[in-house]
Amino acid sequence: MFSIGRLSAATGVKVPTIRYYEQIGLLPEPERTGGNQRLYTRKMQERLAFIRHARDLGFPLEAIRELLSLSDQPGESCHTADEIAIRQLAEVEARIARLAALRDELRRMLDHCASHTIAECRVIEVLGNHALCAHDDHSVPKGAGPA
Amino acid sequence: MFSIGRLSAATGVKVPTIRYYEQIGLLPEPERTGGNQRLYTRKMQERLAFIRHARDLGFPLEAIRELLSLSDQPGESCHTADEIAIRQLAEVEARIARLAALRDELRRMLDHCASHTIAECRVIEVLGNHALCAHDDHSVPKGAGPA
DNA sequence: CTAGATGCTCTAGCGACCAGAGCTTCAAGA
DNA sequence: TCTTGAAGCTCTGGTCGCTAGAGCATCTAG
Numbered sequence: 001m002f003s004i005g006r007l008s009a010a011t012g013v014k015v016p017t018i019r020y021y022e023q024i025g026l027l028p029e030p031e032r033t034g035g036n037q038r039l040y041t042r043k044m045q046e047r048l049a050f051i052r053h054a055r056d057l058g059f060p061l062e063a064i065r066e067l068l069s070l071s072d073q074p075g076e077s078c079h080t081a082d083e084i085a086i087r088q089l090a091e092v093e094a095r096i097a098r099l100a101a102l103r104d105e106l107r108r109m110l111d112h113c114a115s116h117t118i119a120e121c122r123v124i125e126v127l128g129n130h131a132l133c134a135h136d137d138h139s140v141p142k143g144a145g146p147a
Numbered sequence: 148m149f150s151i152g153r154l155s156a157a158t159g160v161k162v163p164t165i166r167y168y169e170q171i172g173l174l175p176e177p178e179r180t181g182g183n184q185r186l187y188t189r190k191m192q193e194r195l196a197f198i199r200h201a202r203d204l205g206f207p208l209e210a211i212r213e214l215l216s217l218s219d220q221p222g223e224s225c226h227t228a229d230e231i232a233i234r235q236l237a238e239v240e241a242r243i244a245r246l247a248a249l250r251d252e253l254r255r256m257l258d259h260c261a262s263h264t265i266a267e268c269r270v271i272e273v274l275g276n277h278a279l280c281a282h283d284d285h286s287v288p289k290g291a292g293p294a
Numbered sequence: 295c296t297a298g299a300t301g302c303t304c305t306a307g308c309g310a311c312c313a314g315a316g317c318t319t320c321a322a323g324a
Numbered sequence: 325t326c327t328t329g330a331a332g333c334t335c336t337g338g339t340c341g342c343t344a345g346a347g348c349a350t351c352t353a354g
Contacts, residue, residue: 003351005300015301016343024341035350037301050275057249057274061341071271078268082260085270089253092246099243102204106236113229121225123232124218127204128197150320152331162332163312171310182319184332208310 001031001039011048018048026051026065059088148178154187158195165195173198173212206235 008015021027027047031039047068054064063084070081105126113122155162168174174194178186194215201211210231217228252273260269 020342046275054274057253067271067274071275078260078270081268081270082257085253085257089250089257092250092253096243096246096250099239099246103236103239103243106204106232106239110229110232110236113225121228123225123228124214127201127214128193128218167311184319
């Protein structure tokens with residue numbers, strides 16, 4: 001039985017975050033001391049470590065809530081847990097692809113900038129005119145008004 | 148001179164977002180019709196396209212604010228603009244690296260799961276015990292209490 | 295016994311918007 | 325010209341996952 005501060009130190013989850021998890025029902029309400037301070041058990045620490053790890057993996061809290069309730073039912077099929085993880089993997093892969101495209105565009109932008117004045121700055125120019133890079137065009141072609 | 152709806156359609160930025168940008172001072176207050184509706188110019192459209200593109204590239208609004216004020220001073224050196232872009236590139240690369248690590252771990256997790264019951268589900272197990280993957284350990288080693 | 299670290303609750307804020315209520319204005323067709 | 329329905333207006337509150345601070349109470353080590 002230990003305090004919220006020790007739980008925080010042990011799991012790497014900040015104190016207000018632990019209270020926040022309790023508030024949104026991700027952690028059960030712990031026992032209290034006579035002076036109303038929270039007291040945690042090893043079991044609670046495990047649960048929080050679980051949450052922490054899932055957060056590190058980018059799972060949203062709602063997915064974690066579901067994973068937790070699954071892990072409380074050891075007899076059930078883990079099909080649902082797999083599905084959640086697969087969804088998360090797809091999500092992560094999509095984000096990577098998107099970020100890689102951004103990285104390439106940023107690199108191109110910087111490669112072409114000769115670092116002179118703003119008037120001829122490639123960075124500003126590319127930002128102002130989407131047509132200069134390889135995407136959907138939301139820029140303003142001369143002479144053409146809005147639809 | 149056209150309405151907020153047309154501006155939205157032309158730039159792909161949603162109407163409430165345009166009003167939000169105005170509210171936080173990223174876009175100047177436009178003229179109004181007699182009936183108090185916003186009227187935009189081609190110049191405003193260009194400015195919004197600039198913002199939109201920078202957002203697509205993941206720049207935070209504060210960085211965009213700075214880039215906009217730079218682009219309003221064509222005589223100045225573009226050194227600052229470059230710096231912002233370089234910072235953003237580093238940021239993006241860091242995020243990619245982090246996500247790639249997550250992706251690998253998620254894949255490992257899923258590879259090893261035989262899809263039986265929760266009790267033997269690799270997904271749940273790995274989430275519960277950080278020691279099973281290759282990171283800093285915040286899990287609960289048996290017998291060891293919190294610090 | 296006391297000082298200072300830690301705990302408590304509550305409220306508000308972050309970024310970057312989105313949604314809805316309840317109203318007004320505009321634009322196109324009859 | 326009138327009407328109707330889309331689009332506009334302001335304002336408030338919600339999203340996600342926390343984080344920070346105010347203003348107290350309690351615990352713990354010396």
